[in-house]
Amino acid sequence: MKGAAGTVRIAQGGVRHPTRRELRERRLRRRSTIIAATSTAVVVALIIILVPMAPGWERVQKSFFNGPIFAQTFPGLLRAFMLDVAIFAWCAPIIAVLGLVIALARDARSPALYPLKLFGIIYNDVFRGVPVILVIYLVGFGVPGLGLPRPWNSPYLWGSVAVILTYSAYVAEVYRTGIESIHESQRAAAASLGLTHWDTMRYVILPQAIRRVIPANMNLFIALQKDVALLSFIGPVEILRQAGVYKSLLANFTPYLGAAVIFLCVTVPATRAVDRMIARQNRARS
Numbered sequence: 001m002k003g004a005a006g007t008v009r010i011a012q013g014g015v016r017h018p019t020r021r022e023l024r025e026r027r028l029r030r031r032s033t034i035i036a037a038t039s040t041a042v043v044v045a046l047i048i049i050l051v052p053m054a055p056g057w058e059r060v061q062k063s064f065f066n067g068p069i070f071a072q073t074f075p076g077l078l079r080a081f082m083l084d085v086a087i088f089a090w091c092a093p094i095i096a097v098l099g100l101v102i103a104l105a106r107d108a109r110s111p112a113l114y115p116l117k118l119f120g121i122i123y124n125d126v127f128r129g130v131p132v133i134l135v136i137y138l139v140g141f142g143v144p145g146l147g148l149p150r151p152w153n154s155p156y157l158w159g160s161v162a163v164i165l166t167y168s169a170y171v172a173e174v175y176r177t178g179i180e181s182i183h184e185s186q187r188a189a190a191a192s193l194g195l196t197h198w199d200t201m202r203y204v205i206l207p208q209a210i211r212r213v214i215p216a217n218m219n220l221f222i223a224l225q226k227d228v229a230l231l232s233f234i235g236p237v238e239i240l241r242q243a244g245v246y247k248s249l250l251a252n253f254t255p256y257l258g259a260a261v262i263f264l265c266v267t268v269p270a271t272r273a274v275d276r277m278i279a280r281q282n283r284a285r286s
Contacts, residue, residue, distance in 0.1 A: 066254040073246045073255045080242035081262050084228045087160055087238070091228070092221055094164050099171030100210075106176055109197065120172065127169035133230050136162040140234035155235035163231070167224050174216045178209035215281065218274045222267050229263075239263075 018026070051057060105113075106120035127135065139162035144153040151157065182205050190200040232241035239259050246255035 062252075064253045064257055066252055069246075069250055069252050069254040070258055073243075073250070074258045074261075076246065077239055077242055077255060077258045077262060080237060081239040081259075083236060083238040084225070087156070087163075087228045087231065087236075088221075088225050091160050091164050091167070092224065095167045095171055095221075095224070096217070098164065098168040100175055102168060102172035103175035103179060104201065106172065107179055107201075124169045124172055127166050128173070130166075132163070132166045132227055133233065135166050136230055136234060138162070139165070140231070155231070159231035159234050159236060163224065163227065167220065167227075170220055171217055174213045174220065175209065177216075178213035179205055181212060182208055212281070215274050215278045218270070218277065222270050222274070225266060225270075226263060229259075 054060075102120050102123055105116040106124070108114070108117045108120075136159055140155055140159045143158045143161075144155065147153075179201075186204055186208075187200055190204045195203070229238060229240040232238055232244070235241075237245070239262060243255040243259040247253055
Protein backbone atom coordinates (compact mmCIF):
# COMPACT_ATOMS: atom_id res chain seq x y z
CA MET A 1 0.00 0.00 0.00
CA LYS A 2 1.00 3.57 -0.59
CA GLY A 3 -0.36 6.78 0.90
CA ALA A 4 -1.17 9.89 -1.07
CA ALA A 5 2.23 11.41 -0.29
CA GLY A 6 4.08 8.14 -0.35
CA THR A 7 4.43 8.12 3.42
CA VAL A 8 3.46 4.47 3.92
CA ARG A 9 4.83 1.61 1.87
CA ILE A 10 4.12 -1.94 2.96
CA ALA A 11 4.83 -4.98 0.81
CA GLN A 12 2.44 -7.89 0.55
CA GLY A 13 4.43 -9.87 3.09
CA GLY A 14 3.87 -7.14 5.70
CA VAL A 15 7.43 -5.78 5.48
CA ARG A 16 7.55 -2.01 5.80
CA HIS A 17 9.71 -0.24 3.23
CA PRO A 18 11.27 3.16 3.95
CA THR A 19 9.40 6.16 2.58
CA ARG A 20 10.91 8.76 0.25
CA ARG A 21 11.30 11.13 3.16
CA GLU A 22 13.12 8.53 5.25
CA LEU A 23 15.42 7.69 2.32
CA ARG A 24 16.20 11.38 1.82
CA GLU A 25 16.96 11.82 5.53
CA ARG A 26 19.26 8.80 5.43
CA ARG A 27 21.14 10.25 2.48
CA LEU A 28 21.51 13.60 4.24
CA ARG A 29 22.80 11.93 7.41
CA ARG A 30 25.26 9.84 5.39
CA ARG A 31 26.45 12.92 3.52
CA SER A 32 26.86 14.90 6.76
CA THR A 33 28.83 12.05 8.32
CA ILE A 34 31.17 11.84 5.34
CA ILE A 35 31.75 15.61 5.34
CA ALA A 36 32.38 15.69 9.10
CA ALA A 37 34.81 12.75 8.93
CA THR A 38 36.66 14.26 5.97
CA SER A 39 37.03 17.71 7.54
CA THR A 40 38.18 16.18 10.82
CA ALA A 41 40.75 14.01 9.03
CA VAL A 42 42.07 17.06 7.14
CA VAL A 43 42.44 19.11 10.34
CA VAL A 44 44.17 16.27 12.19
CA ALA A 45 46.50 15.67 9.25
CA LEU A 46 47.41 19.37 9.11
CA ILE A 47 48.17 19.38 12.84
CA ILE A 48 50.32 16.25 12.54
CA ILE A 49 52.20 17.69 9.58
CA LEU A 50 52.56 21.35 10.54
CA VAL A 51 53.21 21.23 14.30
CA PRO A 52 56.45 19.19 14.03
CA MET A 53 57.66 21.73 11.46
CA ALA A 54 57.70 24.49 14.12
CA PRO A 55 61.26 25.58 15.08
CA GLY A 56 60.88 24.73 18.76
CA TRP A 57 58.96 21.46 18.38
CA GLU A 58 61.81 19.21 19.53
CA ARG A 59 62.26 21.25 22.69
CA VAL A 60 58.50 21.23 23.40
CA GLN A 61 58.28 17.51 22.72
CA LYS A 62 61.11 16.82 25.15
CA SER A 63 59.59 19.06 27.85
CA PHE A 64 55.91 18.11 27.58
CA PHE A 65 55.67 14.78 25.71
CA ASN A 66 58.53 12.79 27.18
CA GLY A 67 57.47 9.12 27.06
CA PRO A 68 59.90 7.69 29.65
CA ILE A 69 59.07 10.42 32.17
CA PHE A 70 55.34 9.93 31.54
CA ALA A 71 55.67 6.20 32.27
CA GLN A 72 57.83 6.89 35.35
CA THR A 73 55.51 9.43 36.98
CA PHE A 74 52.05 8.20 35.95
CA PRO A 75 51.67 5.60 38.78
CA GLY A 76 52.54 8.21 41.42
CA LEU A 77 50.08 10.66 39.88
CA LEU A 78 47.39 8.01 39.90
CA ARG A 79 47.98 7.36 43.62
CA ALA A 80 47.83 11.10 44.34
CA PHE A 81 44.58 11.31 42.37
CA MET A 82 42.99 9.00 44.94
CA LEU A 83 43.17 11.93 47.38
CA ASP A 84 41.22 14.05 44.90
CA VAL A 85 38.63 11.30 44.68
CA ALA A 86 38.42 11.04 48.48
CA ILE A 87 37.94 14.81 48.90
CA PHE A 88 35.29 14.79 46.18
CA ALA A 89 33.55 11.81 47.79
CA TRP A 90 33.03 13.55 51.13
CA CYS A 91 32.35 17.02 49.67
CA ALA A 92 29.74 16.06 47.05
CA PRO A 93 27.03 14.71 49.45
CA ILE A 94 27.46 17.67 51.81
CA ILE A 95 27.18 20.10 48.89
CA ALA A 96 24.03 18.37 47.61
CA VAL A 97 22.33 18.60 51.02
CA LEU A 98 23.53 22.11 51.94
CA GLY A 99 22.61 23.42 48.49
CA LEU A 100 19.09 22.05 48.89
CA VAL A 101 18.75 23.64 52.36
CA ILE A 102 19.84 27.03 51.00
CA ALA A 103 17.45 26.71 48.05
CA LEU A 104 14.58 25.96 50.44
CA ALA A 105 15.56 28.96 52.54
CA ARG A 106 15.43 31.17 49.44
CA ASP A 107 11.99 29.77 48.61
CA ALA A 108 10.58 30.62 52.04
CA ARG A 109 7.33 32.55 51.50
CA SER A 110 6.17 33.27 55.03
CA PRO A 111 6.99 36.80 56.24
CA ALA A 112 8.21 35.30 59.53
CA LEU A 113 10.84 33.33 57.60
CA TYR A 114 12.18 36.33 55.69
CA PRO A 115 15.51 36.25 57.62
CA LEU A 116 16.08 32.76 56.18
CA LYS A 117 15.31 34.03 52.69
CA LEU A 118 17.65 36.98 53.20
CA PHE A 119 20.39 34.63 54.43
CA GLY A 120 20.01 32.48 51.30
CA ILE A 121 20.21 35.52 49.04
CA ILE A 122 23.32 36.92 50.76
CA TYR A 123 25.00 33.50 50.89
CA ASN A 124 24.52 32.89 47.17
CA ASP A 125 25.58 36.41 46.22
CA VAL A 126 28.77 36.19 48.28
CA PHE A 127 29.99 32.72 47.39
CA ARG A 128 29.04 32.93 43.73
CA GLY A 129 30.71 36.33 43.47
CA VAL A 130 34.08 35.37 45.00
CA PRO A 131 36.42 33.12 42.95
CA VAL A 132 36.76 29.65 44.41
CA ILE A 133 40.55 29.93 44.66
CA LEU A 134 40.18 33.09 46.77
CA VAL A 135 37.73 31.34 49.12
CA ILE A 136 40.21 28.47 49.43
CA TYR A 137 42.99 30.90 50.37
CA LEU A 138 40.85 32.83 52.86
CA VAL A 139 39.45 29.76 54.61
CA GLY A 140 42.43 27.45 54.14
CA PHE A 141 44.96 29.91 55.55
CA GLY A 142 42.71 32.07 57.72
CA VAL A 143 41.07 29.47 59.97
CA PRO A 144 44.25 27.46 60.73
CA GLY A 145 45.86 30.82 61.55
CA LEU A 146 43.67 30.92 64.67
CA GLY A 147 46.08 28.41 66.24
CA LEU A 148 43.61 25.53 66.48
CA PRO A 149 44.98 22.15 67.61
CA ARG A 150 45.16 19.15 65.30
CA PRO A 151 43.17 17.99 63.41
CA TRP A 152 41.23 21.27 63.34
CA ASN A 153 44.10 23.11 61.63
CA SER A 154 44.32 20.62 58.75
CA PRO A 155 44.42 22.10 55.21
CA TYR A 156 42.48 19.04 54.03
CA LEU A 157 39.61 19.96 56.34
CA TRP A 158 39.44 23.69 55.70
CA GLY A 159 40.17 23.33 52.00
CA SER A 160 37.20 20.99 51.78
CA VAL A 161 35.08 23.49 53.73
CA ALA A 162 36.00 26.23 51.24
CA VAL A 163 34.99 24.07 48.28
CA ILE A 164 31.74 23.09 50.03
CA LEU A 165 30.85 26.71 50.77
CA THR A 166 31.43 27.79 47.17
CA TYR A 167 29.77 24.93 45.35
CA SER A 168 26.77 24.86 47.68
CA ALA A 169 25.87 28.33 46.41
CA TYR A 170 25.92 27.16 42.78
CA VAL A 171 23.99 23.98 43.53
CA ALA A 172 21.43 26.00 45.52
CA GLU A 173 20.78 28.18 42.47
CA VAL A 174 20.28 25.10 40.32
CA TYR A 175 17.82 23.69 42.84
CA ARG A 176 16.02 27.03 42.98
CA THR A 177 15.69 27.03 39.20
CA GLY A 178 14.14 23.57 39.35
CA ILE A 179 11.73 24.60 42.13
CA GLU A 180 10.62 27.69 40.23
CA SER A 181 10.09 25.63 37.06
CA ILE A 182 7.18 23.82 38.73
CA HIS A 183 3.97 25.61 37.81
CA GLU A 184 2.14 27.52 40.53
CA SER A 185 -1.01 25.54 39.78
CA GLN A 186 0.57 22.53 41.47
CA ARG A 187 1.08 24.51 44.67
CA ALA A 188 -2.52 25.67 44.46
CA ALA A 189 -3.76 22.13 43.91
CA ALA A 190 -1.74 20.89 46.89
CA ALA A 191 -3.12 23.69 49.06
CA SER A 192 -6.67 22.80 48.02
CA LEU A 193 -6.01 19.27 49.27
CA GLY A 194 -5.01 20.65 52.66
CA LEU A 195 -1.23 20.17 52.34
CA THR A 196 1.00 22.55 54.25
CA HIS A 197 3.80 24.46 52.53
CA TRP A 198 6.44 21.98 53.67
CA ASP A 199 4.29 18.96 52.72
CA THR A 200 3.80 20.53 49.30
CA MET A 201 7.54 20.96 48.93
CA ARG A 202 8.26 17.44 50.15
CA TYR A 203 5.67 15.46 48.21
CA VAL A 204 4.87 17.63 45.16
CA ILE A 205 7.55 20.18 44.28
CA LEU A 206 10.90 18.68 45.28
CA PRO A 207 10.48 15.23 43.62
CA GLN A 208 9.86 16.93 40.28
CA ALA A 209 12.38 19.75 40.73
CA ILE A 210 15.26 17.49 41.78
CA ARG A 211 14.62 15.17 38.84
CA ARG A 212 14.69 18.10 36.42
CA VAL A 213 17.99 19.52 37.67
CA ILE A 214 19.97 16.30 37.88
CA PRO A 215 21.87 16.95 34.60
CA ALA A 216 22.73 20.52 35.60
CA ASN A 217 23.95 19.41 39.02
CA MET A 218 25.96 16.62 37.41
CA ASN A 219 27.78 19.27 35.36
CA LEU A 220 28.58 21.14 38.57
CA PHE A 221 29.92 18.00 40.21
CA ILE A 222 32.13 17.36 37.18
CA ALA A 223 33.53 20.87 37.67
CA LEU A 224 33.93 20.11 41.39
CA GLN A 225 36.07 17.06 40.59
CA LYS A 226 38.46 19.32 38.69
CA ASP A 227 38.44 22.20 41.19
CA VAL A 228 39.44 19.87 44.02
CA ALA A 229 42.92 20.18 42.52
CA LEU A 230 42.96 23.83 43.65
CA LEU A 231 43.41 22.63 47.22
CA SER A 232 47.04 21.95 46.30
CA PHE A 233 47.67 25.69 46.76
CA ILE A 234 47.18 25.37 50.53
CA GLY A 235 49.17 22.18 51.08
CA PRO A 236 47.47 18.85 50.31
CA VAL A 237 49.64 16.67 48.08
CA GLU A 238 46.99 15.66 45.56
CA ILE A 239 47.54 15.14 41.85
CA LEU A 240 48.33 18.74 40.91
CA ARG A 241 50.81 19.17 43.76
CA GLN A 242 52.36 15.78 42.99
CA ALA A 243 52.77 16.78 39.33
CA GLY A 244 54.51 19.94 40.51
CA VAL A 245 56.84 17.89 42.69
CA TYR A 246 57.76 15.66 39.76
CA LYS A 247 58.25 18.71 37.55
CA SER A 248 60.71 20.19 40.03
CA LEU A 249 62.60 16.92 40.50
CA LEU A 250 62.84 16.02 36.82
CA ALA A 251 62.89 19.53 35.32
CA ASN A 252 60.16 18.47 32.91
CA PHE A 253 56.50 19.39 32.39
CA THR A 254 55.36 15.94 31.23
CA PRO A 255 53.86 15.08 34.67
CA TYR A 256 51.31 17.84 34.11
CA LEU A 257 50.32 16.08 30.89
CA GLY A 258 49.87 12.87 32.89
CA ALA A 259 47.64 14.70 35.37
CA ALA A 260 45.57 16.08 32.48
CA VAL A 261 45.15 12.58 31.02
CA ILE A 262 43.89 11.26 34.36
CA PHE A 263 41.35 14.07 34.68
CA LEU A 264 40.18 13.48 31.11
CA CYS A 265 39.68 9.77 31.80
CA VAL A 266 37.24 10.74 34.55
CA THR A 267 35.52 13.84 33.22
CA VAL A 268 34.95 12.86 29.58
CA PRO A 269 32.85 9.73 30.34
CA ALA A 270 30.96 11.70 33.01
CA THR A 271 30.27 14.51 30.53
CA ARG A 272 28.99 12.06 27.92
CA ALA A 273 26.72 10.50 30.55
CA VAL A 274 25.29 13.95 31.35
CA ASP A 275 24.73 14.59 27.64
CA ARG A 276 22.75 11.36 27.38
CA MET A 277 20.69 12.32 30.44
CA ILE A 278 19.88 15.70 28.92
CA ALA A 279 18.94 14.13 25.59
CA ARG A 280 16.71 11.61 27.37
CA GLN A 281 15.00 14.43 29.29
CA ASN A 282 14.45 16.39 26.10
CA ARG A 283 12.92 13.37 24.38
CA ALA A 284 10.63 12.78 27.36
CA ARG A 285 9.41 16.40 27.27
CA SER A 286 8.83 16.43 23.49
